Amino acid sequence: GAGVSQSPSNKVTEKGKDVELRCDPISGHTALYWYRQSLGQGLEFLIYFQGNSAPDKSGLPSDRFSAERTGGSVSTLTIQRTQQEDSAVYLCASSLTNNDRDPQDTQYFGPGTRLTVL
Amino acid sequence: RKEVEQDPGPFNVPEGATVAFNCTYSNSASQSFFWYRQDCRKEPKLLMSVYSSGNEDGRFTAQLNRASQYISLLIRDSKLSDSATYLCVVNGYGNKLVFGAGTILRVKS
Numbered sequence: 001g002a003g004v005s006q007s008p009s010n011k012v013t014e015k016g017k018d019v020e021l022r023c024d025p026i027s028g029h030t031a032l033y034w035y036r037q038s039l040g041q042g043l044e045f046l047i048y049f050q051g052n053s054a055p056d057k058s059g060l061p062s063d064r065f066s067a068e069r070t071g072g073s074v075s076t077l078t079i080q081r082t083q084q085e086d087s088a089v090y091l092c093a094s095s096l097t098n099n100d101r102d103p104q105d106t107q108y109f110g111p112g113t114r115l116t117v118l
Numbered sequence: 119r120k121e122v123e124q125d126p127g128p129f130n131v132p133e134g135a136t137v138a139f140n141c142t143y144s145n146s147a148s149q150s151f152f153w154y155r156q157d158c159r160k161e162p163k164l165l166m167s168v169y170s171s172g173n174e175d176g177r178f179t180a181q182l183n184r185a186s187q188y189i190s191l192l193i194r195d196s197k198l199s200d201s202a203t204y205l206c207v208v209n210g211y212g213n214k215l216v217f218g219a220g221t222i223l224r225v226k227s
Binding site: 035056109 | 152160161162163164167205214215216217218219220
């Protein structure tokens with residue numbers, strides 16, 4: 001079946017421009033996560049959405065970063081006024097569920113968007 | 119202290135060798151533990167979940183030690199195709215998954 005898809009796969013932009021990254025989760029998955037991974041580094045949590053609950057934004061590095069999830073499905077991560085340190089691979093993942101009572105469900109990752117800020 | 123810590127390696131081993139990775143975590147309330155595998159320039163993929171009783175999947179064995187707050191991954195009879203970065207993953211504070219920085223494994227012929 002269809003997995004998590006992300007677009008674009010690569011994005012090169014100039015410092016100061018805004019970018020939008022898109023994630024289509026697996027159909028039926030209620031939880032959606034954004035991470036970023038800099039070269040040679042581990043995954044850095046950014047934000048997650050669970051159903052209709054308020055998103056957990058605790059990982060967003062600055063107010064230049066925002067994300068939304070429309071209709072409980074597709075999500076868009078927006079970076080305003082990009083800086084060179086924003087260059088990284090941005091990964092989206094989805095899972096069937098995520099709540100405070102049950103253990104985390106398996107996360108399935110998309111292929112990522114490689115962002116390069118010149 | 120990081121929530122999840124791993125030895126970055128690299129571990130360079132010959133084909134057929136047995137290799138083990140450890141990972142420590144700081145949140146004693148963590149309930150879920152996983153090993154993910156990430157190939158170069160690819161997304162992470164679930165290798166196996168880690169259960170309290172330990173579990174085995176072919177050449178791979180995962181164990182959990184709650185008292186000492188670490189999990190381990192043992193790979194027997196290493197193959198060239200096992201070369202990758204192995205990510206230790208724990209559900210941390212706020213029930214979010216926290217990824218370790220990964221351990222690099224290189225299997226050589």
